[in-house]
Amino acid sequence: MNMFDLSGKVAIVTGCDTGLGQGMAVGLAEAGADILGIGYVPAEETREKVEALGRKFHYITANLIDDSNKKALTALVDQAVTEMGRVDILVNNAGIIRREDLLDFSDDNWDDVIAINQKAVVFLSQAVAKHFIAQGNGGKIINIASMLSFQGGIRVISYTASKSAVMGITRALATELSPHNITVNAIAPGYMATNNTQALREDQERNKAILERIPAGRWGLPADMAGPVIFLASPASDYVTGYTLAVDGGWLAR
Ligand code: NAD
Numbered sequence: 350m351n352m353f354d355l356s357g358k359v360a361i362v363t364g365c366d367t368g369l370g371q372g373m374a375v376g377l378a379e380a381g382a383d384i385l386g387i388g389y390v391p392a393e394e395t396r397e398k399v400e401a402l403g404r405k406f407h408y409i410t411a412n413l414i415d416d417s418n419k420k421a422l423t424a425l426v427d428q429a430v431t432e433m434g435r436v437d438i439l440v441n442n443a444g445i446i447r448r449e450d451l452l453d454f455s456d457d458n459w460d461d462v463i464a465i466n467q468k469a470v471v472f473l474s475q476a477v478a479k480h481f482i483a484q485g486n487g488g489k490i491i492n493i494a495s496m497l498s499f500q501g502g503i504r505v506i507s508y509t510a511s512k513s514a515v516m517g518i519t520r521a522l523a524t525e526l527s528p529h530n531i532t533v534n535a536i537a538p539g540y541m542a543t544n545n546t547q548a549l550r551e552d553q554e555r556n557k558a559i560l561e562r563i564p565a566g567r568w569g570l571p572a573d574m575a576g577p578v579i580f581l582a583s584p585a586s587d588y589v590t591g592y593t594l595a596v597d598g599g600w601l602a603r
Contacts (some may be wrong), residue, residue: 352585356381359433360582361426361477363413363469364443366392368543369493372571373440373578378404380579385429385436387411388443407432413443417464419472426476435484438582439477441470441492441515446508446545459507466511467518474522478531487530489582492519494537494593496600512537516593523591532590534581539597541569565598 355377365374365386374384375398383405386392389412399406409432411425430436444466447458474490481488495512496502502509515535523533540546540559549555550568560566577596580586595601 353579353583354381355438355579355583358382358437358582359385359435360438360440361385361387361429361436361473362440362442363387363473365395366390367394368545369538369541369571369574370440370442371395371398372574373442374399375402376572376575376579377438377440377582378402378406379575380583382438382582383433385409385433387413387425387429389413405433413465413469414445414461417469417472419475422469422472423476426473426480430480436477436480436488438489439474439491440578440582441473441490443469444493444511444545446505448504448548450504451506454506462507463511466508467514470515471518471522474518474533478522478526478529481526481531482529487532489586490522490526490531490533491578491581492533492535494519494535496537496539496595496597498535498537498593499595499601519593520591527590532581532586534586534589534591535593536574536577536581537593537595537597537601538574539563539569539595539600541571541573543571562603563598563600564603567598569596569598 360377360382362374364370378399384399386408396406492515494515497509498512498516519535
């Protein structure tokens with residue numbers, strides 16, 4: 350028995366054209382899952398990687414800031430299930446960060462980040478949970494949190510607010526959905542080399558300070574997300590729910 354096997358499962362992964370979303374989509378496909386991507390940037394590279402593994406890949410184009418309301422997100426998930434025939438796993442990965450001093454922070458930089466990082470997570474989970482319940486054999490929701498679910502951060506107030514909320518949302522969803530055999534967990538990535546952290550990595554002083562503080566001594570990579578997401582998407586984690594797992598090279602332990 351392979352308790353990490355995802356053969357025959359369908360995973361929805363938001364924001365999988367690049368970065369951590371791509372790393373997780375490819376990891377889930379390696380474990381046997383077919384992938385339904387949702388995002389606003391074409392995901393041809395991810396399609397090639399998933400299809401090269403012999404798995405199906407379908408992509409729905411949507412802007413999760415403009416379409417962060419319940420009606421639009423429900424329609425998106427219904428479309429995904431029609432396309433793939435079912436859904437077993439949801440990875441709420443799409444997210445953005447806006448950097449601005451607290452004293453100047455704008456409405457837009459607040460509203461956009463909260464819309465995609467927080468509101469879309471709740472209403473995508475709600476829509477997918479309804480399908481899990483109708484299908485009758487449970488499901489797995491995995492939210493992408495952050496170090497800023499635990500810490501304050503600098504010049505990123507809406508990001509910190511939204512990612513702190515993701516940890517609470519994960520607990521709240523886990524509590525309500527457990528009776529339906531649905532687990533809800535989060536992964537809190539540490540400092541990972543993606544577009545999201547390009548500005549930090551290009552700032553020599555911040556880059557040096559960050560690297561010196563990571564016990565593993567390196568930035569994380571999209572591939573570092575594969576093992577944890579497979580675990581949380583598979584029967585191996587059936588009695589794990591409401592938990593936020595740090596994948597951070599030891600950052601929080603220090
Ligand atoms: P990224 O910028 O490379 O990827 C973000 C993804 O979200 C992309 O696929 C992008 O197309 C998608 N996206 C952005 N705006 C969108 C919109 N309006 N509609 C639909 N899709 C949209 O960054 P990443 O580092 O891969 O980020 C993935 C997740 O991991 C995010 O939730 C991010 O907050 C989180 N995270 C990243 C780090 C890190 O160090 N890179 C650390 C902690 C958490």
